[in-house]
Amino acid sequence: MLISSQALSVKFGHNTILDRVNISVSRGEIVTIVGPNGSGKSTLLKTLIGAVSPTSGQVIRSADLKIGYVPQRLHIDETLPMTVNRFLTLPQRHSKEAIRQALARAGVAGMEKQQVMSLSGGQLQRVLLARALLEEPSLLLLDEATQGLDQRGTVDFYQQIDAIRQETGCAVMMVSHDLHVVMRRTDRVICLNGHICCEGVPETVSQSPEYKSLFGLDDDDVLGVYRHQDSSHYIHRGSLNAG
Structure with a gap:
């Protein structure tokens, strides 16, 4: 295990941003955090790297952890x-x-x-x-790194990340709203909305009621995510606001 959190909570004043979040990232895996605007995605990454102090809970880092961070902007x-x-x-x-x-x-x-x-x-x-x-880095953190890119640029960027993971063996945790791409480019998806709503492999998460409810998707929307094996032809049916 490279990094994990246990009952991680973050409050800004009276506002609870993260509520008892338990996550973990293993060596070599790609984990994607998805969630609506204001769900605490960026705060989670900043807490993991130590830029934000948790109100309660803890972050556990392996002794040899080296983080590379790509900001949203x-x-x-x-x-x-x-x-x-x-x-x-x-x-x-x-x-x-x-x-x-x-x-x-x-x-x-x-x-x-x-x-x-x-x-x-x-x-x-x-x-x-x-x-x-x-x-x-042994762990690469990307916070909405494709914001502002068109669909072709987004697909190319994620392909580059996958190639880097394969070449270097680093783990990747990325915050994204590009559902149509990341569901084919990740090992595990975590749906966040202040707390973890659901998580697992993409195929399982995409069918969960929590996931569909969180993003207002129906079965046709979910099918659109998987309709094409070639990522350059993905149909963009569901996307989230950045946040």
């Missing part, structure tokens, strides 16, 4: 000239070879001299992914 001063290479050496320096390998794994090889502010949304997300990979 990154605000960069548009007037600040910075190359991708320079961006990837902050806050600590990395060798040229390490940067080259990280960019190649993230699917944006050869972009070291590109200005960060000239990157497209998809390119920037991949550079952020490369930055996370520089830490040689």
Whole structure:
């Protein structure tokens, strides 16, 4: 087990964001967190990495845990000239070879001299992914990393994540609202709405009453998620608000 939580609760003032959440991530698996806007998905990831302190409960991390984190978005001063290479050496320096390998794994090889502010949304997300990979993580956390990408870009990004998992053996936990893609790109799904509503392998979760009720899906919507084996042809019938 790389990381787990036991009865994890988080309150902001009088508002309970997470209520007695028990999760675990094993080495090499991909776990996807889905849930409506305001369900506590991002808070859960921030609590796991230590950016948010739990009100009660605990997070248990393996001694050799190394986390790579890809945020939902990154605000960069548009007037600040910075190359991708320079961006990837902050806050600590990395060798040229390490940067080259990280960019190649993230699917944006050869972009070291590109200005960060000239990157497209998809390119920037991949550079952020490369930055996370520089830490040689045993656990890769992605918080709505495909937000703002079109469907083709989203499918390509998740394929890249799967390839990275297979190549490096790292575990992946990702927050997503792309139901039409992640249900084919994950080992386990956790439905979160302040508490865990249901979890399990995608095929089981997609048929659960809790899942259908949470996202307002009917049987035709669920079938749309699985209709095509080729992820480039998935029908987007159900999607969630980011949050």
